[in-house]
Amino acid sequence: MDGDDGSTRRRFLATAGVAAATGLAGCNGLVGSDTSGSNAASGTVSFSDFRGSGPLVESRPEITAPRIADLPDLSGELTVYLGGGEGGLYRDLMALFERIYDDFTAVPNEGGTAEQANKLLTEGENTPADLFWSVDAGSLSVVADEGLTADLSGEALEGVPEAFHPNDQWVGTAGRARAVPYNTNQLSSDDIPESVMDFPDSPAVANGFGWAPTYGAFQAFVTAMRVLEGESATRSWLESMMGAATEYPDEFVTSNAVADGEIGAGFANHYYALRVRSARPDAPLDLAFTRGDAGALINVAGAALLEPSDNTELAETFVRHLLSAEAQEFFATRTFGYPTVEGVPPVGGLPSVGELEPPELELDKLSNLEPTLDLMREVGVL
Amino acid sequence: MAGARGESGASGSVRLRTRLRALLATGEDEEPSVAVGLLAAAVATAVLSPIAWLVLRAAEVGVDEAIELVFAGNTLSVLLNSVALVAAVTVASVLLGVPLAVVTVQTDLPFGRFWTVAVALPLVIPSYVGAFAFVSAFGPRGALSGLLAPLGVEIPTIYGFGGAVLVLTAFVYPYVFLTTRASLLSFDTAQLEAARTLDAGYRDAFRRVVLPQIAPGVTAGALLVALYTLSDFGTPAIMHFDTFTRVIFVELNTFSRNHATLLSLQLLGVTAVILALESRIGPGEADGYGARSSTDTVVELGWWAVPATLLLAAVVAVTLALPVGILGVWLFRSGPGYAAGGLAFEWSFGLNSVVVSAAAALVTTLAALPVAYVSGRSNSRLAWLAERSTYVGYAVPGVVLGLALVFFGTRYAPGLYQTLPLLVFAYVVRFLPQAVGATRSSVLGVDRSLVGAARTLGARPRTAFRRVTLPLITPGLVAGAALVFLTTMKELPATLILHPTGFTTLVTYIWRVQEAGYYGRAAVPALALVVISSVSMLVILRGEDTE
Numbered sequence: 001m002d003g004d005d006g007s008t009r010r011r012f013l014a015t016a017g018v019a020a021a022t023g024l025a026g027c028n029g030l031v032g033s034d035t036s037g038s039n040a041a042s043g044t045v046s047f048s049d050f051r052g053s054g055p056l057v058e059s060r061p062e063i064t065a066p067r068i069a070d071l072p073d074l075s076g077e078l079t080v081y082l083g084g085g086e087g088g089l090y091r092d093l094m095a096l097f098e099r100i101y102d103d104f105t106a107v108p109n110e111g112g113t114a115e116q117a118n119k120l121l122t123e124g125e126n127t128p129a130d131l132f133w134s135v136d137a138g139s140l141s142v143v144a145d146e147g148l149t150a151d152l153s154g155e156a157l158e159g160v161p162e163a164f165h166p167n168d169q170w171v172g173t174a175g176r177a178r179a180v181p182y183n184t185n186q187l188s189s190d191d192i193p194e195s196v197m198d199f200p201d202s203p204a205v206a207n208g209f210g211w212a213p214t215y216g217a218f219q220a221f222v223t224a225m226r227v228l229e230g231e232s233a234t235r236s237w238l239e240s241m242m243g244a245a246t247e248y249p250d251e252f253v254t255s256n257a258v259a260d261g262e263i264g265a266g267f268a269n270h271y272y273a274l275r276v277r278s279a280r281p282d283a284p285l286d287l288a289f290t291r292g293d294a295g296a297l298i299n300v301a302g303a304a305l306l307e308p309s310d311n312t313e314l315a316e317t318f319v320r321h322l323l324s325a326e327a328q329e330f331f332a333t334r335t336f337g338y339p340t341v342e343g344v345p346p347v348g349g350l351p352s353v354g355e356l357e358p359p360e361l362e363l364d365k366l367s368n369l370e371p372t373l374d375l376m377r378e379v380g381v382l
Numbered sequence: 383m384a385g386a387r388g389e390s391g392a393s394g395s396v397r398l399r400t401r402l403r404a405l406l407a408t409g410e411d412e413e414p415s416v417a418v419g420l421l422a423a424a425v426a427t428a429v430l431s432p433i434a435w436l437v438l439r440a441a442e443v444g445v446d447e448a449i450e451l452v453f454a455g456n457t458l459s460v461l462l463n464s465v466a467l468v469a470a471v472t473v474a475s476v477l478l479g480v481p482l483a484v485v486t487v488q489t490d491l492p493f494g495r496f497w498t499v500a501v502a503l504p505l506v507i508p509s510y511v512g513a514f515a516f517v518s519a520f521g522p523r524g525a526l527s528g529l530l531a532p533l534g535v536e537i538p539t540i541y542g543f544g545g546a547v548l549v550l551t552a553f554v555y556p557y558v559f560l561t562t563r564a565s566l567l568s569f570d571t572a573q574l575e576a577a578r579t580l581d582a583g584y585r586d587a588f589r590r591v592v593l594p595q596i597a598p599g600v601t602a603g604a605l606l607v608a609l610y611t612l613s614d615f616g617t618p619a620i621m622h623f624d625t626f627t628r629v630i631f632v633e634l635n636t637f638s639r640n641h642a643t644l645l646s647l648q649l650l651g652v653t654a655v656i657l658a659l660e661s662r663i664g665p666g667e668a669d670g671y672g673a674r675s676s677t678d679t680v681v682e683l684g685w686w687a688v689p690a691t692l693l694l695a696a697v698v699a700v701t702l703a704l705p706v707g708i709l710g711v712w713l714f715r716s717g718p719g720y721a722a723g724g725l726a727f728e729w730s731f732g733l734n735s736v737v738v739s740a741a742a743a744l745v746t747t748l749a750a751l752p753v754a755y756v757s758g759r760s761n762s763r764l765a766w767l768a769e770r771s772t773y774v775g776y777a778v779p780g781v782v783l784g785l786a787l788v789f790f791g792t793r794y795a796p797g798l799y800q801t802l803p804l805l806v807f808a809y810v811v812r813f814l815p816q817a818v819g820a821t822r823s824s825v826l827g828v829d830r831s832l833v834g835a836a837r838t839l840g841a842r843p844r845t846a847f848r849r850v851t852l853p854l855i856t857p858g859l860v861a862g863a864a865l866v867f868l869t870t871m872k873e874l875p876a877t878l879i880l881h882p883t884g885f886t887t888l889v890t891y892i893w894r895v896q897e898a899g900y901y902g903r904a905a906v907p908a909l910a911l912v913v914i915s916s917v918s919m920l921v922i923l924r925g926e927d928t929e
Contacts, residue, residue, distance in 0.1 A: 079883065087895055087903075088726075109800070109883040110894060114635040115781070119879060121639065122785050126792035128800065128883075142637045214619075216635070249517070249620075369636035377456070382622075 045099050050326040055281050056274060056348045057333045064343035065159060065325035074104040074321060076314050081120065081127075083113035083134030084301070086335045090133065093330050097321060106318075113139040113216070120306070121146055130309040131318060133173070135301040136216060137363035143304060144169035145367070150305040150312050156320050161353070164300055164340045166362050172300030173322045174331035175338030177289065177356060178221050180204070181258045181273040182265035184284040192265065192288035196295025197229065200240035207264025210246050210254040213381045217251060217269050217299065223372040225294035227365050231375065238379045252276075259283040267295075271336035274348050278336070287350070291357040298358040299366065300340065301331075415843065419764065421752040426768040429749075429775050429811045432786035433650070436778075439643045451644050456624070460645075464612060464625040464652060467546055471611045472604050474551040478697070479558025480600055484588075485690055487566040489681045497694045498563075499916075499923055504701035505556035505865075506915030508872035508889065510616025511908050512553045512701075514896075515708035516540055517620060546621040552701040554610050557865075558603035564820065564861050565599030566592075568827045584681055598826055602819035605660050609777040609815070612653060615875065626652070627779045634781055646782045653777035657770050706912065713905035727891065727903065732910050735887040738802060739870040742809035743863040749810055750817035750862055755851075757818070758825030772818050775811035780875030783808060787880055800882050808876045813869050817862030824858025825851075868915050 051057060074097055082090055085108075094106035109129065111119065117139040120127055127148070134140050143149055149169040157165050164172030180192050182204070191203040199205060212218050226234045248254040251268035252275065258266050259276050261284070273287050290296045303322055305315045321327055328344040331337040338346050338353055345352055376382040440448075451457065485491055486498045504512075520540040540548075569592065577587040615627040626649040633642040683690060750772075757769035775783065787808055791799035798804045828851055836846040874889045881890060888907045895903035 085894070107883050110890070111878050112635075114637065115878060117637060118634055118639065118785060119788055121637075122788045123792045126796060126799075139637075367637065370638055373632060373636060 083116040138367040140170040170304035179270035210266035274336035435786035475555035483562035513620040515705035561603035565596035743867040754821035784879030816865040820862035
C-alpha cells in the first residue's frame with residue numbers, strides 16, 4: 001500500500017512540475033488538457049487539471065502559494081455536507097483529490113446552503129458529517145453559533161487574510177464579490193457611482209437596471225446595507241430603486257440581460273459576468289465595483305470542521321487542500337471566484353482582493369436575514 | 383411471551399378483542415376483522431409520527447415569541463392567501479377535470495385514447511418546472527411576450543394570484559380527471575340506460591344517476607388537489623405569491639426554525655379544517671353495485687365533437703405542449719454559456735429515480751390497503767380517523783417533513799438515517815392518501831352481496847377477500863400505485879434533505895444544475911422524467927381499460 005501511494009505521489013509531483021513549466025511558457029491550457037485530461041484513470045493529476053481551459057485561463061501568471069505536495073496526505077473516508085457546490089464543480093475538485101490519493105474517498109451530500117445548515121442544526125451531535133463546505137458565510141456562521149464547529153489550527157489558516165476566518169470556526173475557500181455588470185455600449189465606467197447609495201440618481205440606472213431580489217446574494221447585500229447604513233437609509237434606497245429596476249429570477253440571467261443590452265447595468269455577484277464572457281468573449285460587458293460599502297461586499301464560500309465528527313484530523317487536512325495553490329487555482333479559473341490565499345490572483349483582469357475595498361463588516365452578521373426580509377416585504381421588493 | 387399463551391393471557395386477549403370489535407363495529411355483517419383494523423391504525427400512527435416533531439419543536443418556542451408571530455400582521459394575509467388559492471385551484475380543477483373525464487369515458491370522441499393520455503399527462507410535469515416554463519413564456523421579457531410585443535399585444539403579468547391559480551390548476555387537475563375517470567369506469571352504464579329508458583335526458587340522468595355515483599371519485603381528486611396546493615412550495619414561490627409554504631421556506635432559509643415550526647402548525651390547522659369540511663360535504667357511504675368496468679359509449683357527440691376536440695386541444699397545448707416546448711428551447715439554447723458546469727448527467731440518475739419510486743409505490747400501496755379497506759367497509763370512528771390522518775402528511779411541506787425525519791432518524795434510528803428505507807418512508811408519509819383515495823373508492827364500488835354470496839358458499843373471510851374483493855379493487859390499487867410512482871418521481875424537497883449520500887435522482891440533479899444557473903442542463907433530465915412518467919401513465923391507463 002505504502003509503495004503504491006508513494007509512486008502515485010511521485011508521479012503527481014513530476015507531472016505537476018512539468019505543468020508548472022509549460023504554464024510559465026504561456027500555453028498551458030491546451031497542452032494541459034490534451035496530455036492529462038485523457039488519462040483520468042491512471043491516477044496522475046497535473047496542475048492544469050485543476051486549472052482547466054478557456055479564454056479566461058490563458059496567460060495565468062506563476063502561482064506562489066504552497067502546493068499540495070507540501071501537505072500531509074489525505075487518507076480515509078470523509079463525509080462532506082455541501083451547501084451549493086457551483087453546479088458540480090466542487091464534486092469535480094474532490095474527484096481530483098481522490099485521483100491523487102488512492103485511499104481517500106470524499107462522500108458528498110448536497111443541498112442548498114440554508115438547507116444543509118438546517119439539516120446540521122437538526123441533526124446536532126448525531127450528524128454523520130465531518131465537514132461543512134458551503135458557498136455562503138451566513139450558513140457557516142449559523143452552524144458555528146450553535147457550537148457545532150471545531151477550531152481550525154493556525155497551520156491550516158496560514159496565508160489566508162483574517163477577514164476570511166473571523167473566528168477560526170470556518171475559513172473562506174473562495175470569495176464572491178458584489179459587482180455592477182454594465183453594458184459597455186450603453187455606459188462607461190464613469191457612469192457607475194463609487195457609492196452604491198448614489199445609484200438612484202445616477203446615469204447607471206438611466207438605461208434600465210436589473211436585480212434579483214429573491215436571490216440569496218442580493219439579500220445578503222441588503223443585510224450589509226442595513227447594518228452599515230441603518231434601516232431607514234436602506235428603506236429609502238430600496239424605495240427609490242424600485243421604480244427603475246427590472247426583476248430577474250437570478251443573477252446569471254441578470255448578467256446575460258446586461259450583455260444583451262436589455263438593461264444598461266445590474267447588481268450581480270462578479271463571477272456571473274465572467275461566466276457570460278467565457279461563453280461569449282465579445283459580449284459588451286464589463287464589471288464595476290463600488291468602494292467601501294455594501295455594494296462592495298465580499299461574501300465567501302467556506303469550510304468548517306464539524307465538532308461531533310471523530311474524523312476532524314482528516315477534515316482539517318482536507319481544508320488545507322482546499323487552500324492549496326492547486327485548489328485555489330481551481331476556484332479562480334473554473335468557478336471564477338476570488339482566491340482567498342495570498343499568491344493566487346483572480347482571473348479575467350479582475351482587481352485583486354487587495355485592490356477591492358470591501359466594507360468593514362464581519363461576515364457573521366450576514367446570518368441576520370430576518371429583518372432584511374421584513375424590510376424588503378414592507379417596501380414591496382419581495 | 384410464554385405468559386401470553388397461558389389461560390389468563392388468552393382470556394385477556396379475548397376481552398381485548400371484544401372491546402376492539404365493539405370500537406370498530408357498526409353492526410353490519412361484513413365488518414373488517416380486528417386485525418385489519420389494528421393494521422390500519424398502525425399505518426396511520428406511523429405516518430403521523432413525524433408530526434410529533436413539529437409539536438415538540440413548537441413547545442420549545444417562547445410564549446412571547448409565539449404570540450408575536452401568531453398575531454403578526456402578515457400571518458393573517460398569508461392565511462387568507464393560502465385559503466383563497468386552495469379554493470380557486472380546487473374549483474378550477476373540478477370544473478376542468480370532471481368534464482374531461484366524462485368526455486373521454488362516456489362519449490364517442492374521435493381519438494379518445496389519445497386524448498385520455500394527453501390530458502392525464504400534465505401530472506407528470508413537476509409544478510416547479512411547469513411554473514418556470516410559464517414564467518419563461520408569459521413572464522416579463524418572456525418568449526411569448528417578446529413575440530407579441532411588436533404586434534402591440536401585451537400579456538397581463540403572470541405573477542401573483544392569477545398566475546399561481548393558472549399554473550397549479552394546469553398541473554394538478556389530472557388528479558380530479560383520473561379519480562373521476564376511475565369512478566366512471568367502474569360505473570355500471572346499465573343504470574344510466576335504465577334512467578334514460580324512463581325518459582330522462584342525458585343531462586338529467588347524469589345529474590341524478592351518474593353524479594351521485596362518481597361523487598366519491600370527484601371529491602377524492604378534489605381533496606388531493608386542495609392538499610397538494612396547500613403543500614406546494616415551488617409554484618407560489620416562482621409566482622411571487624405569499625402562501626404558508628413560501629413563507630415557511632423563506633423562514634427556513636433565514637434559519638428561523640421557530641417561526642417555520644409555528645407556521646407549519648398553523649398550516650396543519652388549515653389542513654384539519656379542509657379534511658373536516660370534505661367529510662361534511664362529501665357524500666356518505668355510497669352503496670356499491672356490481673361494477674363491471676365499462677367504456678361503452680353513452681353519448682354520441684355528433685357535431686359537438688368539434689368544440690370538444692378544440693377544448694381538449696387547448697388544454698393540452700397549455701398544460702403539456704407549452705412546458706415541454708420550453709424544455710426543448712432550453713435544450714437547444716444549451717450553448718457553452720448555459721452548460722459550463724462540471725456536472726455531467728448520468729442515466730443512472732434516471733434508474734435511481736425509477737427504483738426509489740417503484741419501491742415507494744409498492745410500500746405505499748401495501749400500507750394503503752388496510753386503511754382503505756377498513757374505511758371503505760366500516761363506519762366506525764376509528765376507521766374514519768385512520769383514513770383522515772393519512773392525509774395530514776400530504777399537506778405538510780416537504781422541507782418540514784424532511785427536517786422532522788432528520789430529527790427522528792438521527793436520534794431514534796441512526797442505522798436508517800440517510801438510507802433508502804427512510805427516504806421511502808418519507809414518500810409513504812407524503813403520498814399515502816393518493817393510494818388510499820384510489821383504493822377506497824374502488825372498495826366502495828365492490829358489491830357487498832358478491833362478498834356475501836361467497837361467504838354463503840362457504841368461503842372464509844380471507845378467501846372471499848382474495849377471490850372476490852381483491853380482483854375487484856385491483857384497478858384502484860394499480861391507479862393508486864401509479865399516482866404514487868409519478869409523484870415520487872418528481873418529489874423534490876424531502877428528496878433533497880433525505881436522499882442517501884451519493885444517491886442522485888433526476889430531480890436532485892435538475893435542482894442542482896438549475897440552482898447553478900445552467901438551465902440547459904436541466905432540460906435532458908426533465909424530459910427524461912416526463913418520458914419515464916408518461917410511459918408508466920400509459921401502462922396504467924391501458925391496464926384500467928382491460929380490467
